[in-house]
Amino acid sequence: MKEEKAAHPSVIRLLEASGVSQEETAKAIDESPQTITNWKKRGVSKAGALKAAAKYAVSANWILKGEATKNEGVTKVLEWDSDTPIDNDEVEIPFYKEVLVSCGSGSLSEMVGNETRKLRLSKSTLRQYGVDASNAYALTAFGDSMSPVINNGATVYVDVGRTNIVDGKIYAISHGGLFKFKYLYRMPKGGVRIVSANKEEYPEDILTAEEIMDQEFSVVAYAFNVQNSLP
Incomplete structure (x- = not known):
């Protein structure tokens, strides 16, 4: 046998x-x-x-x-309301649940300043990623261009204070008035390469410095953590 x-x-x-x-x-x-x-x-x-x-x-x-520990890097977050006590190691961050950031073809979105929903995020997580609490926001993503890294409906935690591009990191970007999550890479002479995780369905874009201006491209925030929903 x-x-x-x-x-x-x-x-x-x-x-x-x-x-x-x-x-x-x-x-x-x-x-x-x-x-x-x-x-x-x-x-x-x-x-x-x-x-x-x-x-x-x-x-x-x-x-x-088998590296690190079983739960290292995993962030459990709960929606916050006025009746929920905040632990000493937690902070409240604005949760823009209805402001969709596209992981597909794009969605017209506007960040509204009077958002009242909050999520709780541990201070240790912010320290781990070097994020100032005042710059931390939570956004909801939709679409499948960044799947399986960012799935449809995922809650993505971003740092609006970090907009300088580090090659291969994920950023929330505004491109022609559309908000998206994408991998970014710097290109010669001030250009940028915009890459999806789902490359087969969403080909990459390369913008020159001139096209960055003409197409109203800007980096909104650095995506430092994600809580995915399953497909």
Whole structure:
């Protein structure tokens, strides 16, 4: 009788995080049971780890590589109201739930200054990302151009005080009056490269310095954390 090989360690961690069967885990993260069987040989895919991280509130790096701790980098946030006590290690940040930032073709949006909804975010998370509490905002994304990094309906935490482009980071941008989340890269002579995570459906754009002016492109904020909803 042929001895079955042990599953890849990342799959063992995935099933540990889910606490349910392979079939139930597959359904929860919108994958087929056969996909998880395939992962037992080659390891969990990055996209699969990201979806599992969002579903089970664990670190994607922990699933993929066993690095750091199970819950490192995971931020649990709750909607805040006037009756909710704020812990010493928490701050309130404005939550622009109805102001949609597109992860697809774009959406006309306007940041309204009288937003009353709040989310609670830990001070340790802000310190981890070097964000001043006064510059932190939460936005709702829609569309699939940044999936699976930012899924449709995700809550994205941004720093409006950080608009200088660091290559390969995600930013909220305004492009021709449309708000979007995109990867940005600096180009020679003041240009910018705008890249989606879903490259097959959303080709990248490259703007020259002149086109940046003509097309009213600007960096609104740096996206430092995300709480995804599953597809």
